[in-house]
Amino acid sequence: MDIFRALGPAVAHVSPLEAVRAGVGALVGLGLTGLFLLSPNIDLDLGLYLVAPFGASSVLLFAVPNSPLAQPWSAIVGNTVAALVGVAVCMLISDPVFRIALAVGLALTATMLCRAVHPPAGAVAMTAAMNPEAIDLLGFWFALAPIALGTVALVALAALYAFFTGRRYPFRQFDDPSSHGTADREPAERLGLSEDELTQILERYRQSFNLGVEDLARLIGAAELQAAAHSAGPLTADNIMSRDPVSVRPEARLSEVAELFRRHRFTSLPVVGDDAEYLGVIFQIHLINQAKDDALRLGNGFTSALKQLLDRQIRRPVRAGDIMAAAGPRAVKKTPVGALLAMMADDDVDAVPVLEHGRVTGIVTRTDLIAAMARKAVRGE
Structure with a gap:
């Protein structure tokens, strides 16, 4: 029954949290845009100045x-x-049916030529064509207010909302710097393909309106990573993990944490409570970020802030529980190496703790993972 499958949903499952995030964003965006547009025009009709196409724009934004x-x-x-x-x-056109159809058709052509296809734009042209009385009053000012000003307001609010809810808008450009602030691409996006080649792929498969070059690079990188995970075979975390992980208590001073990093040459330490209960993990970058924040807050240099942070004599020290990451990825002994590979593709994750009944029984570091993959390659498996 392929026809029934074709009539079913084409969009992947969306988490309830993401659905609520989008809905609240549209609520806030349209509400504030309406206030912005109406404040100098209180005596004008709401329907004219908070036009229906803004609702469609909000869905996209x-x-x-x-x-x-x-x-x-x-x-x-x-x-x-x-x-x-x-x-x-x-x-120019008096007949209402022809006027509406022509307005939408010409608007579609014009926006495509301007490389500015935006589905609600068709409804904008239709709104103008359906309201000759309003157009007689406003003329081409209608394009400025409410349309241009209202859309600018929605775009600005969408950018702010995305920033505060952990999303990215506008989307990344292909030549954006990496998260490290260097000219290198993110590791998962180093495909050996240029921007022009990725653009040609999108154009060849007529996907230019559905996907950006940066997103295509990320998807190809993710697919390659998933394929590499399949080649990892039956290896699990239990086969490669370190079984005697060094850990710290949440009340440990950062001077103690730094000493453990130095002594064992680790880049990560699990934080555990009673009976080895897993609470979180500390990476070396957490110490650096804490010192950087202290330097900015106190107006000191970074070196002075770091020395103060690690001072054993300080009266109110920052402790391990204050800077640990509690929400990072974690694994069990049966977690496939392929899944671990995907977890550590994130630049912020240097190690994944292995838990059993909530307690730390081991840890898999990037070094463990690289060593396992190297052994597999040498053996020709």
Whole structure:
């Protein structure tokens, strides 16, 4: 029954949290945009100044911010150009049916030529064509207010909302610096493919409107990583983990943590409570970030802040429990190496603790993982 499958949902499952995040974003975005547009125009009709297409724009901006159709150029230029087309057609054509159809068709052509396709733009042109009385009053000012100003407000609010909710908008550009602030690409995106080649792939498969070059690079990298995970075979965390992990208590001073890092040449330490109960993990970068934050807060240099942070005589020391990461990935003994590989593809994760009934029984570091993969390659498995 392929026809019934074709009629089913084409979108992957979305978590309830993400659905709520998008819905709240649209609520906040439209609410604040309405206040912005109405404040100098209290005596004007709400329907004219908070137009229906803004609702469609909100779906793209807050629910699918990575879509090329939701980017600032597409949204602002697309809506504004469509408004100009709609107003012009409304002024020239009297027949309502032909006027509406022509406005939408010309708006689609114009926005595509401007590389500013934004689906709600069709509704913007239609709104103008359906309201000749309003257009007689406003003329081409309709394209400025509410359309251009309202879209700019929505885009600005979407960018702020994405920042505060852990998303990225506008989407990443292919030549953006990595998270390390260097010119290198992120490890998962080092494909050996240029931006032009990735663009050609999108154009060849007619996906330019659905996916950006940066996202395509990330997807290809993720697919290659998943394929590498399959080649890892039956190895599990139990086969490669360190079975005698050094750990610290949450009340341990950072001077003690730093000493353990130095003595054992580790880059990570599990933080455990009573009976080896896993509480979190500390990476060396956590110490550096804490010293950097202290330097900015106290107005000291980084070196002075780090010395103070590790001072054994300080009266109110920062402790391990204050800086540990409690929400990072974790594994069990049966976790496949392929899954561990994906976990440590994230730059922020240097090691994954292995738990049994909530207690730490081992830890898999990047060194363990590399050594296991190297042995597998040498053996030709």
